[in-house]
Amino acid sequence: MPKLDLAKAPVKTGxxxxxxxxxxxxxxxxxxxxxxxxxxxxxxxxxxxxxxxxASLRHWHLNEDEFGMVLEGELILVEDEGETVMRPGDCAAWKAGVANGHRFVNRSDAPTRFLIVGSKATEEVATYSDVDMKLHIAGDKARFTYQDGSDWAGPRDLAPKGERNG
Structure with missing residues (x-):
């Protein structure tokens, strides 16, 4: 395959x-x-x-490995163990099936960029650590449930764990 033209790459927002x-x-x-x-x-x-x-809700994957590398700016990696400052060249990886909810947050005053690489399992479950929700993927179909497996019908509690008052 020839060199990729980044200007022709699809961009996803939302x-x-x-x-x-x-x-x-x-x-x-x-x-x-x-x-x-x-x-x-x-x-x-x-x-x-x-x-x-x-970048996302804090999550972990049942069947997919993930690798991230900061390219530009400063990010905060939030995991079960706490927070880590990440700068250009810093990398993190998450093995499939290891329940360590993670996400990147930009707390700086400038845009940041990171590379993320992940396997594409034909069947996957992503568990969200701070909200009562899971994502189930089978082929090209996506379905959300609560942690207990029942059909998702909206948030039961909007405040993420650790950020609830009282």
């Missing part, structure tokens, strides 16, 4: 998440390099986060 979580992803966009190349076994994206934006 989120697959249902409301109100989709709205929390404002300020995030991703250049879909894997899609541009026609890759089917893993995804490769360059994600841009505007100041104050988050």
């Amino acid at each position: 989120s697959l998440y249902p409301a109100p979580y989709a709205g929390q992803m404002a300020g995030r966009s991703s250049i879909r390099l894997g899609d541009l190349a026609g890759l089917t076994q893993f995804g490769v994206n360059i994600v841009t986060l505007e100041p104050g934006a988050v």
Whole structure:
């Protein structure tokens, strides 16, 4: 395959998440390099986060490995163990099936960029650590449930764990 032309890569904004979580992803966009190349076994994206934006809800994958590398700016990696400052060249990886909810947050006053690479399992479950929700993927179909497996009908509690009053 010839050199990829980044200007021709699809750009994704918005989120697959249902409301109100989709709205929390404002300020995030991703250049879909894997899609541009026609890759089917893993995804490769360059994600841009505007100041104050988050990359995702804190989550972990049952069947997919994930790798992230900061390209530009300063990000905060939020995991079960706490927070880590990440700068250009810093990398993190998450093995499939390890319950360590993670996400990147841009708390700086400048846009940031990071590379994210993940496997594309034909069946996947993403568990969200701070909200009562799971994502189930089978082929090209996505379905949300509560943690107990019942059909998702909206948030039961909007305040993420650790941020509830009282």
